[in-house]
Amino acid sequence: MTLWLVLAVNSVTFGGLLFLLSAGFSLIFGLMRIPNLTHGSLFMLGAYFGATFAGGMLGMMFNFWLAALIAAVLVAAFGALLERFLLRQLPGQQLAQVLVTLGVSFVAADFCLMVWGGDPISVATPAGLTGFLRAGPAVFPMYRIAVIVIAVVVAVALWLLLERTRLGAMIRAGVDDPDMARVVGIRVPQLFTIVFALGAGLAAFAGIIGGPILSVYPGLDQDMLPLALVVVILGGAGSLLGSFVGSIIIGFIYNFGQALFPELAYFVLFLPMLLVLILRPQGLFGRFVA
Amino acid sequence: MSARLFALAVGFVALLTLPYWMQGIYYINVASQILFYAIFALALNVLVGYAGLVSLGHAGLFGVTAYATGYMLQLGFNHPVSLLVALLVSLVSMAIFAVLSLRSTGIGFIMITLALGEILWGLAYRWISLTGGDNGLSLKTRPEPFGYSLSDVNAFYYATLITFLISLAAMAVFVRSPLGAALMGTRDQPRRMNALGYHVWAIRFWACMFSGLLTSVSAVLFVYYTQFISPQTLALTSSAEVLLMVISGGAGTLLGPIVGATLVVAVKTVVSGYIERWNFLLGAIFVAIVILMPEGLVPGTVRLWRLMWRKRESGAIKGGVGAKP
Numbered sequence: 001m002t003l004w005l006v007l008a009v010n011s012v013t014f015g016g017l018l019f020l021l022s023a024g025f026s027l028i029f030g031l032m033r034i035p036n037l038t039h040g041s042l043f044m045l046g047a048y049f050g051a052t053f054a055g056g057m058l059g060m061m062f063n064f065w066l067a068a069l070i071a072a073v074l075v076a077a078f079g080a081l082l083e084r085f086l087l088r089q090l091p092g093q094q095l096a097q098v099l100v101t102l103g104v105s106f107v108a109a110d111f112c113l114m115v116w117g118g119d120p121i122s123v124a125t126p127a128g129l130t131g132f133l134r135a136g137p138a139v140f141p142m143y144r145i146a147v148i149v150i151a152v153v154v155a156v157a158l159w160l161l162l163e164r165t166r167l168g169a170m171i172r173a174g175v176d177d178p179d180m181a182r183v184v185g186i187r188v189p190q191l192f193t194i195v196f197a198l199g200a201g202l203a204a205f206a207g208i209i210g211g212p213i214l215s216v217y218p219g220l221d222q223d224m225l226p227l228a229l230v231v232v233i234l235g236g237a238g239s240l241l242g243s244f245v246g247s248i249i250i251g252f253i254y255n256f257g258q259a260l261f262p263e264l265a266y267f268v269l270f271l272p273m274l275l276v277l278i279l280r281p282q283g284l285f286g287r288f289v290a
Numbered sequence: 291m292s293a294r295l296f297a298l299a300v301g302f303v304a305l306l307t308l309p310y311w312m313q314g315i316y317y318i319n320v321a322s323q324i325l326f327y328a329i330f331a332l333a334l335n336v337l338v339g340y341a342g343l344v345s346l347g348h349a350g351l352f353g354v355t356a357y358a359t360g361y362m363l364q365l366g367f368n369h370p371v372s373l374l375v376a377l378l379v380s381l382v383s384m385a386i387f388a389v390l391s392l393r394s395t396g397i398g399f400i401m402i403t404l405a406l407g408e409i410l411w412g413l414a415y416r417w418i419s420l421t422g423g424d425n426g427l428s429l430k431t432r433p434e435p436f437g438y439s440l441s442d443v444n445a446f447y448y449a450t451l452i453t454f455l456i457s458l459a460a461m462a463v464f465v466r467s468p469l470g471a472a473l474m475g476t477r478d479q480p481r482r483m484n485a486l487g488y489h490v491w492a493i494r495f496w497a498c499m500f501s502g503l504l505t506s507v508s509a510v511l512f513v514y515y516t517q518f519i520s521p522q523t524l525a526l527t528s529s530a531e532v533l534l535m536v537i538s539g540g541a542g543t544l545l546g547p548i549v550g551a552t553l554v555v556a557v558k559t560v561v562s563g564y565i566e567r568w569n570f571l572l573g574a575i576f577v578a579i580v581i582l583m584p585e586g587l588v589p590g591t592v593r594l595w596r597l598m599w600r601k602r603e604s605g606a607i608k609g610g611v612g613a614k615p
Contacts, residue, residue: 035401089581094397095344099537099580102346102530106573114567222526226408229401263419266412270405277393277402 002138007255013144013213015251016151020206021224022231022243023158024199030175030238031195032087034094037101039203040225041108042079046071046204047216048112051121054208064126072205079200083193091189105221113218123211143212150209154202155244162240171195175238227254230273236286245284305451309444319515322447324555325454326511331535331547332461333504338533339542340470341497342477343391343399346529347407351387351502353414353524355380355509360427360519361420369433377506384502388495395480407529414521426520429513440514450511457504462544464500473497527569534572538579540586549588 021043028036052058053067062070082104090096129143162168173181174191182188207216214220227250235246249272257268276283304311309318330352337343358379362372391402414421421427432440440446464470475483476490484490513519522528531554539550557575562568583590 034397035404037404086577086581093584095400096580096584098344098397098400099533100577103573103576103580106527106530106569106576108573110567110570110573114570226405229405229408233401233405263417264413266416267409269412270409273405274390277390281393281398 002136005135005138006140007259008252009140009144011252011255012248013147013251014255015248016148017206017210017213018227018231018247018251019151019244020154020209021203022228022235022247023155023240024195024202025228026232026235026237026239026243027171027175027195028199029232031171031178032094032097032192034087034097034101035229035232036196036199037098037225038082038105038108039199039228040221040223041105041112042075042200042203043207043210043224044112044216044221045078045108046075046207047123047211047214047220048116048121048207049074049204050208051123051211051216052116054123054126054211055121064124068205068208071208072201075204076197076201080193080197082200083196087192087196088189105225109218109221116216116218118218120215120217122215123208125212147209147213154205155240158240167194227269230270233273233283234276236283239283239285242283242285308451309447315443318443318447320555320559322443322450322511322515323559324552325447325450326508326515327532327535327555328548328551329454329457329504329508329511330532331539331551332457333501333508334532335536335541335543335547336461336464336473336497336501336504338536339540339546340465340473340477341494343395343494343497344533345391345403345501346400346526346533347387347391347403347405347410348501348505348532349524349526349528350407350410351380351384351505352509352512352528352532353410353519353521354383355506356513356519356523357414357421357427359510359513360429363429363431364427373433373510376510380506380509381499381502384499384505385495387502388498392491392494392498404526404529407524407526411521411524411526414524421521424521426518429517429519432514432517446515450515453507453511457507458544458548461504465544469493469496527572530576531572534576534579537584537586538575540588540590543586543588546586546588550586553587 021039025036025039028034028039049071050064050067053062053070054064055061086100086104087097090100125141125143129146131142133140133142133145160168162172170181170186170191173184173186174188178188207220231243231246231250234249235242235244250269253269253272254265257265261268308321312318312321330348334345334348337345355376358376359372362375363369367375387403387406390406391399394402415423417423432446434440435449438445438449440449472483472488472493475488476493480490483493512523535550535554536547537550538553539548540546557571558568561571579586585593
């Protein structure tokens with residue numbers, strides 16, 4: 001029983017991380033209609049940057065949260081540049097844009113290998129969250145609980161941004177009908193850059209927040225990208241609620257799958273995605289079919 | 291056209307006599323690699339070029355054949371039986387792959403094939419009792435068809451060459467066949483094809499099966515060449531590499547994928563002798579080609595060549611087709 005409880009908490013924690021990763025992926029997909037194949041790389045870049053700043057590799061130790069913030073801002077800037085100078089070269093050619101994001105993901109992966117080497121880097125749990133929470137016989141690391149809280153806070157903030165601000169309204173308009181949004185005077189290309197930067201920053205933030213749990217290693221991008229893909233196919237592109245529900249479901253399946261059938265964990269993970277594709281191609285909460 | 295025939299004849303003779311003018315086992319092995327990767331690129335080109343469906347999971351199918359061959363041989367079956375079973379397993383996998391991914395086209399197709407490819411990679415990596423996990427599977431011997439041992443470098447080269455020529459001929463026949471024409475119709479005007487009474491889904495399905503067959507053929511050559519298969523072969527990088535062959539050479543052309551395979555294998559072989567950063571270069575070339583020469587090298591060169599000749603004749607210039615990769 002205790003084991004199940006611990007597994008369940010771990011699943012929700014992992015789901016929270018996946019939400020941070022896939023919310024941006026989903027928004028970019030919703031708005032630009034492309035799966036951003038650099039998303040795993042942005043997650044990994046964020047993790048490496050964060051580990052560098054927080055681990056004192058630059059000669060001075062940054063506070064964990066400050067390091068996370070700096071990493072997120074840096075990667076967001078990288079995302080904005082990527083959108084502005086590469087993807088903007090191919091307006092309306094979604095296929096070519098996907099291939100460009102794929103190419104960039106290889107360059108980024110090799111760049112990380114070049115700079116940080118092949119050995120995994122562990123990230124220290126931030127001070128103040130190293131303790132444990134006891135609930136009867138079960139023991140939960142404080143940090144995992146904190147990740148859940150962070151994910152919920154970010155989810156609420158994103159919801160407020162999308163539903164209660166002018167920018168959010170413009171993004172929603174762009175997702176629902178890009179042509180009409182253009183006609184009424186919304187600068188959709190500018191929205192692309194903003195959303196791409198926002199998604200990149202969120203992915204990087206997820207990378208560093210996930211650092212103490214997953215550690216940072218080459219190939220982290222390849223591990224995370226399919227998960228983001230599955231979450232968005234499951235939840236539906238362009239829907240915040242879809243990413244949230246999808247992340248929690250995948251978090252559970254991933255953790256329980258690894259515990260119950262370690263050899264087939266990957267396969268089990270993709271089953272719900274196949275089911276959704278067959279029964280409901282637009283995803284659980286999606287607004288359109290990819 | 292006669293110039294083209296002449297060029298093809300020269301290429302054919304060059305390939306046929308390669309072991310005589312190319313000195314060194316190393317280079318003949320590189321030539322074998324180019325040939326079986328060219329078959330793989332031809333296979334992917336059926337979907338990318340002629341069906342307009344970009345698959346990012348083909349390395350997974352490639353891996354299924356390779357693993358099935360390796361596994362059967364490890365169980366102690368002989369080569370013909372192993373190959374037959376591997377082929378059957380691959381075709382069944384391809385059919386499942388096609389049924390799932392053909393629920394969508396365009397970006398959706400990319401995502402589903404990517405996810406399916408990752409599933410196969412994950413299985414190869416984690417299902418250790420079947421695949422040996424990260425250690426992979428090793429093959430002890432190469433087959434000896436008609437008494438010629440393929441352990442010999444030249445014999446393996448000729449076996450690869452014959453398979454390559456048959457595959458190329460099959461491809462040429464396919465493109466000119468009614469099915470090929472219908473497939474291009476579904477690529478350009480799926481709704482009109484549907485209205486004309488064609489079964490768009492079935493045409494795409496059979497194209498997938500043809501692509502799967504060629505993929506299996508190249509995978510068999512690959513696994514006999516390396517005598518080793520590991521999850522790395524199924525990784526997204528491998529799918530992207532073969533996609534780069536198709537796109538760089540020219541999707542939707544017969545010779546493009548062959549040029550692309552030559553280019554990628556040559557660059558990879560040469561570059562990896564000097565630096566370790568092959569993936570960096572792969573990504574950079576990918577981005578550069580998609581942005582600067584989206585139609586690929588072969589159509590791009592043909593266009594430039596025609597441009598030069600037409601200028602002399604009439605001055606009339608028509609741009610190439612297919613701006614989208």
